[in-house]
Amino acid sequence: MTSTDRRREFGAYLAGLRRHSGRSQRQFAAALCAVSGAQSITRNEVSRWERGERIPDVWLPAFAQVLGVPLHELEQAAAYARGDAQATLPGVAATLADLLPDGEELKPLTAPRGRRIGATTVDGLAARVHGLRLADDVLSGGDLIAPAFRELRAAVRLYRESEHSDETGRGLLVQIGELGQIAGWIASDAGRGEDAERAYRLGISAARQAGDAVLVAQLAGSLGYHMTNSGREREGLKLAQAAVAVSGPDAPAATRALFLDRVAWAHTRAGEPQPAMRALGAAHAALDATDGPPSPSWAYWVNREELEVMDARVLTELRRPLRAVPLLQDVLGRYNATHAREVALYRSWLAVALADANEPEQAAEEARRVIEASGDLSSERTAERARTVLHRLKEYEDVPEAREVLADHGHLLLA
Structure with missing residues (x-):
C-alpha cells in the first residue's frame, strides 16, 4: 500500500468521525477554533485533512476534545498515515488476512468445538447481510467498512467453528459469499482496493463450495468491475466475460442483465466501442426475458433505470x-x-x-x-x-x- 493510499484512508477515517459527530466541515472547523483558541482553521483546511493531503498532528488534541475520541486513537491513526508499519486505523478492519491461513480453502475445522446451529442462524445472518445492502443504498463505504468486515469475519468463524448439517453449511457458505460481495463493494467505495479484492476472492471460494453458480458470477463480475475501474481493463474484461459464461444463458433475467452491463463497461474502458454497444443491447434484451428463474434477493436493485444509467x-x-x-x-x-x-x-x-x-x-x-x-x-x-x-x-x-x-x-x- 502506497503512502498516498494510507493518507487517503486516514483522511476518510477523520471524515467519518466528523460526520458521526453531526457537523459539516465548516461547523467542525469552527468548533476546532473554539476549543483551541486559534482562528486559522477553515473549511478548506478540514477538507485537505479529509482528503489526506495533510496530517493534522498539532490539532489532534483539539480533534479529540471536539469529537470525544481518545487522543491515543487519533495518534495511532496519524502514525498509520505516516507509514508506521505497526500502526492501524482504529475501528477499521484492515485486511482479511486473519480469517484464513494463506492458501487454505474455506472449510470447517476438522474438530468443531462450537455449538450446533441450524436454519434459524442462517436466516438471521441472511437478514443482516441484506441489511448491509440496504444501508449501502444510503451510506458510503467509509461509514460501512467496519461493520461489513466485522460481519464477514464473524460469519467465517461461525462456519468453521460450529457444528452443522451439510444443508446448514451450504446456507452459511452462500451468506459468506454474499457478504464477501457487499464487503468488497464497500471496501472499494472506501478506497481500500486490496481489502476489496480479498473480500471478493473469499466470497468466490465460498460460493463455489456452495455450488451457487450465479453467486460465483456475481462475485467474479464484481471483482472484474473493480479491476476495470482500477486501471486493469483487460483483467476486468476477462472476469466480466467469465461471469456471463459461468452463470449461463438460463440465469435469472436481472442477474444476466447485470453481468452483461459489466461486460459493456469493461469493453468501453478498454477502448472497444462496438462490443460495448452490443453488450448493452444484450443486457436490455436479457432484462426483458420473462421465462427464467426468479432473481436472487441481492439483485433487487437491477432494473431498467439502472441499465439506462450504464x-x-x-x-x-x-x-x-x-x-x-x-x-x-x-x-x-x-x-x-x-x-x-x-x-x-x-x-x-x-x-x-x-x-x-x-x-x-x-x-x-x-x-x-x-x-x-x-x-x-x-x-x-x-x-x-x-x-x-x-x-x-x-x-x-x-x-x-x-x-x-x-x-x-x-x-x-x-x-
Missing part, C-alpha cells in the same frame, strides 16, 4: 453526449434522492457529457453539485469523479461559471 455512462465515455445527456437528465429526474452517492455519481457523468456537448455553463452547475455532495460522503468513488469533472472543466477556464467552480474547488485536483 447506457449513459458508456455513451459519455465514448464521447456521444447528445445521447447521454437526455438519458441522464431523465434518470436523475426520477431517481431516489436518498441515494446520495449514486445521485452524485450520475451527476458527475452528466457534467462530463454536458461539457462534451459544449454546454460549459450547465456542466459547471452540475459539477458544483457533485463536489458539494462528495464532501459529505465517505466515498472514494465520488471523490474521484469530482476530480474527473474538475479536470474536464479546465478546458473551459475562459467561461465565467467554469472558472468560478475551479477557483472554489481547484485545490481538489492536488489530492
